[in-house]
Amino acid sequence: MPDSTSNSHRRTAVDAPGSIFGYDRLMIALAGDDPVQAIRAARCACVIDPASRRARQNLMILLRDAGRWDELRAAIPRQSRRLPPRRSHPVDLDAGVARYGRLLDAMTSRTTEGWTPSRVEDSKHRFPLDQSRLSLFRRSEVSSGTQTIPDRPPGFPALDFERLYPDYTASERLQAADLLQQQYLGLLARLYRTATPAIDFYDALVVDDDRFGGRTVDLPGLGPVTAKSLQSAYYACRIAPMLPRGGVMLEIGGGFGALAARLLALRPDVTCVLTDLPVNMVLTHTYLTSLYGDAVTGLWEDGDLPGAGHRALVVPPWRLPGLPLRADLAVNTMSFQHMDERNHAFYGDAMKALGTKWLFHVNRNEHINDPATDTMIVTAERYSFMADYEVVDRRDFDRKWIEIVARAR
Numbered sequence: 001m002p003d004s005t006s007n008s009h010r011r012t013a014v015d016a017p018g019s020i021f022g023y024d025r026l027m028i029a030l031a032g033d034d035p036v037q038a039i040r041a042a043r044c045a046c047v048i049d050p051a052s053r054r055a056r057q058n059l060m061i062l063l064r065d066a067g068r069w070d071e072l073r074a075a076i077p078r079q080s081r082r083l084p085p086r087r088s089h090p091v092d093l094d095a096g097v098a099r100y101g102r103l104l105d106a107m108t109s110r111t112t113e114g115w116t117p118s119r120v121e122d123s124k125h126r127f128p129l130d131q132s133r134l135s136l137f138r139r140s141e142v143s144s145g146t147q148t149i150p151d152r153p154p155g156f157p158a159l160d161f162e163r164l165y166p167d168y169t170a171s172e173r174l175q176a177a178d179l180l181q182q183q184y185l186g187l188l189a190r191l192y193r194t195a196t197p198a199i200d201f202y203d204a205l206v207v208d209d210d211r212f213g214g215r216t217v218d219l220p221g222l223g224p225v226t227a228k229s230l231q232s233a234y235y236a237c238r239i240a241p242m243l244p245r246g247g248v249m250l251e252i253g254g255g256f257g258a259l260a261a262r263l264l265a266l267r268p269d270v271t272c273v274l275t276d277l278p279v280n281m282v283l284t285h286t287y288l289t290s291l292y293g294d295a296v297t298g299l300w301e302d303g304d305l306p307g308a309g310h311r312a313l314v315v316p317p318w319r320l321p322g323l324p325l326r327a328d329l330a331v332n333t334m335s336f337q338h339m340d341e342r343n344h345a346f347y348g349d350a351m352k353a354l355g356t357k358w359l360f361h362v363n364r365n366e367h368i369n370d371p372a373t374d375t376m377i378v379t380a381e382r383y384s385f386m387a388d389y390e391v392v393d394r395r396d397f398d399r400k401w402i403e404i405v406a407r408a409r
């Protein structure tokens with residue numbers, strides 16, 4: 001940019017010291033050629049108008065593009081709040097494996113029902129879940145699909161159930177820490193952009209541990225995290241304000257319960273109803289029981305009902321329509337995309353039957369180039385049940401994805 005232009009913006013800034021206008025222009029003019037000066041101008045704009053979210057976001061973008069991660073973290077206004085420490089309750093793994101057998105049998109006898117696996121999830125008819133794999137499920141392909149890089153090692157052979165994910169080598173751990181740091185800051189910045197009040201709890205919620213073999217990495221100032229803990233903490237912060245006091249969240253396809261685990265920490269008043277395919281229901285029940293003990297129950301059989309003190313209910317899909325509950329919010333992250341039209345019709349009906357008032361979902365909205373590895377079946381904009389919802393907030397989520405908040409019509 002010619003010096004005369006930046007000089008004229010500098011003069012504007014100096015002549016009107018109470019206005020961010022000049023610093024804003026200066027920042028935009030310098031952003032391409034002189035990021036250091038652009039960051040200075042953006043900081044001045046933030047000092048002059050601390051309430052300007054736009055000025056703050058400009059600063060955040062510049063710091064991100066310059067890779068100045070520590071400064072970016074400090075530049076996001078919030079007050080970190082703490083949560084009670086996580087607990088560890090005993091889990092009956094043998095009972096989990098036996099239950100899995102019964103759920104697989106139910107899936108076989110219910111093949112005509114609309115919740116059964118799409119072609120993308122077809123392999124879940126055959127996952128060999130036994131005691132040893134369940135005890136380390138976060139290192140086993142029995143949790144495949146629910147874990148992303150680096151929690152799941154890049155290049156680990158798909159559906160190889162005989163091996164477990166190895167420990168990080170020292171250099172892999174460094175690389176993973178870089179990646180996770182960027183993911184953390186990206187999601188934190190997103191919570192700021194969405195003006196989520198629960199942002200103050202984000203740091204407390206991202207902390208993970210190695211139960212069931214989770215491959216954690218320590219991030220400075222945060223502690224052990226995983227990609228899953230960063231993502232699920234983000235979702236928990238986003239949805240917590242959407243639930244009324246004592247409300248009910250229905251999560252469809254939650255993987256192993258990472259989001260529910262965090263929502264229950266943040267909102268002890270809320271009840272979570274969790275439904276999924278058989279292997280994932282067992283993982284979810286196992287994971288949440290280890291954190292919340294008797295507050296978790298499975299409504300496996302006809303006639304099983306929630307009791308007093310139950311805050312997490314794992315419910316087979318076919319039992320959803322008859323549940324004596326109303327759902328305030330249905331949630332689905334990275335899961336409707338793997339479902340087909342049949343599945344969408346089934347869960348659309350289930351959400352209706354439960355009187356679901358709100359829907360939050362994050363899913364892919366574009367095919368990827370290689371059809372052989374594309375695991376999306378229907379683009380997010382074409383889910384049939386969206387006819388029952390009015391979209392109140394729609395945001396891009398990493399370009400190929402969208403994040404939707406919608407209200408029942």
Ligand SMILES: C[S@@+](CC[C@H](N)C(=O)[O-])C[C@H]1O[C@@H](n2cnc3c(N)ncnc32)[C@H](O)[C@@H]1O
Nearest residue numbers: 115116145146253254255276277280333334335
């Ligand atoms: C990619 S994982 C996403 C897990 C989690 N929501 C997350 O964001 O990490 C997809 C999830 O959708 C579930 N799913 C796929 N098809 C389903 C169906 N027909 N009914 C219930 N859950 C299904 C899978 O079992 C899995 O838990």
